[in-house]
Amino acid sequence: AERGATRGHPVGNLLLAAAIAEEGGDLERGIERVHRILNVRGRVIPATTEALRLRGRTRAGLSVIGQAHLARTRGIAEVTLETTSVQATQSALAAISQADLLVLGPGSLFTSLIPHLLVPEIRSALAARRAPLVWVANVDEQEGETEGMNLDGHMDALVEHGGAGLIDLVLAAAISRRGSADPGRQLQPHFIRGASPSGEPRPPILVRSIASKVRPHLHDSLLLAHALLKLKPLLRKADR
Structure with missing residues (x-):
């Protein structure tokens, strides 16, 4: 996607987001829907069902927020989760x-x-x-x-x-x-x-x-x- 909140996200992430929306926001049911759509062999298990956001810091001291922005950033020194628990x-x-x-x-x-x-x-x-x-x-x-x-x-x-x-x-x-x-x-x-x-x-x-x-x-x-x-x-x- 080139515009809006989905800009920079891989197609797989967008497909998963759409499936989760179709399942009323349930992550695990959304993953099961993608399993069926793609006829996945094996099982995809989420590490957590909580909504998380990544925060990064570059070696130059720049703060970067969000996966899509971090993926385009060079010189990352540290990545953390905004939610600690x-x-x-x-x-x-x-x-x-x-x-x-x-x-x-x-x-x-x-x-x-x-x-x-x-x-x-x-x-x-x-x-x-x-x-x-x-x-x-x-x-x-x-x-x-x-x-x-x-x-x-x-x-x-x-x-x-x-x-x-x-x-x-x-x-x-x-x-x-x-x-x-x-x-x-x-x-x-x-x-x-x-x-x-x-x-x-x-x-x-x-x-x-x-x-x-x-x-x-x-x-x-x-x-x-x-x-x-x-x-x-x-x-x-x-x-x-």
């Missing part, structure tokens, strides 16, 4: 505790992944989980919110926003040397430093050819799915 859905907490493998990403770092870590009960459930957690790093930096950030920067942001000690393995895409992607914008599949500024040790990285040949700046969904399925029997998590 947020309740997670019981279905989300149950799914985390019962999972065999947890996957974080791929997705927009500050406006998609980190907001989940800012929900206290979600963060606590992830810390108490028994299943391993894999972070799927994006293939490219994202214009706006992660422009100019390398893999270290992505990892640092996750650690600083509640991700410390959560990630067991990083799955990164091998750098593409063909197609339309600019290799200079792709996230190099290695950490430059051995630890984050907080001293948090870096998790191991597994590099696989999981980028799309048609759109090299994105993942190939089938290659990514196969890589994750192969990881599952290899990952063993010690009892917490």
